[in-house]
Amino acid sequence: MFYQIYPRSYASSDPSPTGDLAGIEARLDHLSWLGVDAVWISPFYPSPQADFGYDVADFCDVDPTFGDLAAFDSLLAACHERGLRLLVDLVPNHTSDQHPWFVAARSGRDDPRRDWYIWRDGDRETPPNNWVAAFRPVPAWTWDDATDQWYLHQFLPEQPDLNWDNPAVVEAMHGVMRFWLDRGVDGFRVDVVHGIGKEPGLPDDPPEMAGVPHATLNDTARTHELIRGMRELLDGYPGDRLLLGEVYLLSTEKVARYYGDGDELHLAFNFPPLYTPWDAARWQVQIADTRRHIDERGAWATWVLSNHDNVRHRTRYGGEPRARAALFLLLGLRGSPVLYAGEELGLDDAVVPPERVVDPGGRDGCRAPIPWTGAPDHGWGVTDAWLPWPPDASNRNVEDLVADETSITHLYRRLLAARKSSAALRDGDHTPVDVPDGVVAWRRTAPDGSGDRILAVNMGGEPARLTTVTGTVLVASDGAGEGDEFSGTLSADRAVLVDPAD
Numbered sequence: 316m317f318y319q320i321y322p323r324s325y326a327s328s329d330p331s332p333t334g335d336l337a338g339i340e341a342r343l344d345h346l347s348w349l350g351v352d353a354v355w356i357s358p359f360y361p362s363p364q365a366d367f368g369y370d371v372a373d374f375c376d377v378d379p380t381f382g383d384l385a386a387f388d389s390l391l392a393a394c395h396e397r398g399l400r401l402l403v404d405l406v407p408n409h410t411s412d413q414h415p416w417f418v419a420a421r422s423g424r425d426d427p428r429r430d431w432y433i434w435r436d437g438d439r440e441t442p443p444n445n446w447v448a449a450f451r452p453v454p455a456w457t458w459d460d461a462t463d464q465w466y467l468h469q470f471l472p473e474q475p476d477l478n479w480d481n482p483a484v485v486e487a488m489h490g491v492m493r494f495w496l497d498r499g500v501d502g503f504r505v506d507v508v509h510g511i512g513k514e515p516g517l518p519d520d521p522p523e524m525a526g527v528p529h530a531t532l533n534d535t536a537r538t539h540e541l542i543r544g545m546r547e548l549l550d551g552y553p554g555d556r557l558l559l560g561e562v563y564l565l566s567t568e569k570v571a572r573y574y575g576d577g578d579e580l581h582l583a584f585n586f587p588p589l590y591t592p593w594d595a596a597r598w599q600v601q602i603a604d605t606r607r608h609i610d611e612r613g614a615w616a617t618w619v620l621s622n623h624d625n626v627r628h629r630t631r632y633g634g635e636p637r638a639r640a641a642l643f644l645l646l647g648l649r650g651s652p653v654l655y656a657g658e659e660l661g662l663d664d665a666v667v668p669p670e671r672v673v674d675p676g677g678r679d680g681c682r683a684p685i686p687w688t689g690a691p692d693h694g695w696g697v698t699d700a701w702l703p704w705p706p707d708a709s710n711r712n713v714e715d716l717v718a719d720e721t722s723i724t725h726l727y728r729r730l731l732a733a734r735k736s737s738a739a740l741r742d743g744d745h746t747p748v749d750v751p752d753g754v755v756a757w758r759r760t761a762p763d764g765s766g767d768r769i770l771a772v773n774m775g776g777e778p779a780r781l782t783t784v785t786g787t788v789l790v791a792s793d794g795a796g797e798g799d800e801f802s803g804t805l806s807a808d809r810a811v812l813v814d815p816a817d
């Protein structure tokens with residue numbers, strides 16, 4: 316399983332409103348205690364922070380806010396000493412407009428870097444096509460006054476898209492991958508990887524998609540070729556190195572194609588379940604889709620409910636009981652879970668007053684700093700961090716929750732341990748279990764004949780009688796009855812992991 320760290324918000328090694336790499340290193344005990352296998356760190360590269368690090372001005376260095384390359388090497392070594400894998404965030408679709416490549420490209424039409432980005436002629440009133448940028452419903456094109464051409468940006472104007480049809484760009488980005496792989500990273504989370512290839516001729520998006528960001532629609536054969544190139548590079552390295560791609564297409568069927576024939580991504584984010592409400596029928600559809608499109612093609616799914624781009628799932632689902640029960644989906648369904656730092660504390664999104672809003676995409680709430688203690692500075696040495704603290708941080712903080720064995724943090728630890736010690740939960744097959752409406756239940760069958768496991772999650776709003784689930788409760792979302800025979804009744808917003816009697 317993976318654990319995502321948003322470095323501005325995780326921990327700081329000295330009194331500061333923003334986190335840093337040494338701060339992460341100092342907190343690795345928490346991750347080992349929890350049972351994390353691998354860490355993915357969101358971008359820490361030099362950046363003007365127009366998109367909080369996803370606008371990279373130098374792919375091969377560390378922004379002074381977060382430390383330096385020596386701090387990175389030290390963090391990587393510390394992770395490896397503990398048996399933790401480390402993925403860095405590769406941002407191949409775009410650079411910052413302050414990246415020297417774009418500064419050069421913009422300096423004149425004849426500059427050798429000009430063709431590293433995507434430029435089009437036209438008149439300054441009419442963008443070259445109808446593509447819409449992310450974050451705000453504006454064209455994905457900005458007119459450059461100095462050189463009288465449009466440039467493409469699927470995100471902010473400060474994030475011009477690279478032109479991956481130029482072999483020099485492919486080579487440069489491969490160079491970036493080599494830079495980090497040579498340092499010893501275990502792989503990459505690849506930002507909007509489905510965006511890098513563009514349909515020849517850049518055709519309009521269909522009229523019925525008017526207003527939908529092109530970044531959620533870009534899906535072309537060229538990208539698959541480019542990903543195969545990245546995979547080949549990775550496969551040339553010793554050890555297990557991993558490509559975990561962000562494929563932000565809201566169709567599991569489309570996402571699945573990015574696994575290729577075992578020659579593209581090792582793993583891809585699949586976001587439709589993240590956008591699925593607390594509704595058993597809707598979850599059953601997502602699970603069936605994942606089985607059909609990902610499992611049945613021999614690929615390995617991922618499950619994610621929270622990240623730095625979305626309202627935390629505790630806040631979406633409404634309350635801690637559901638956040639606890641949702642963990643049984645994340646850790647119990649076939650595939651690899653990707654947890655977002657702070658969900659093990661059951662954090663809600665912070666309430667961010669208008670004067671403190673900083674993100675152009677409205678995502679500040681889920682990026683609130685992690686409260687490490689109940690003191691007014693919450694372990695950061697300053698009382699005012701870069702964003703407001705999440706609600707109830709004087710109680711809902713690492714120190715207090717680790718001290719309380721009944722806390723959600725301990726539930727994360729127990730269920731992670733149960734997963735680690737069960738071949739059925741790690742790699743077992745999935746079979747739906749017949750249960751009343753409102754409940755999702757499934758069996759995981761151990762590949763080696765060791766014990767099966769049954770999981771059941773009640774999203775139905777009232778207690779459910781489960782006649783098909785019998786056996787010993789190993790873990791319960793509220794901790795009740797662990798070690799006892801399952802009573803046969805699962806109350807609302809509760810989940811259990813059962814060692815079946817049969």
Ligand code: NOJ
Nearest residue numbers: 366369470506507623624
């Ligand atoms: C996806 C990242 O997760 C998001 O935070 C970012 O704004 C966009 N890609 C653009 O890089």
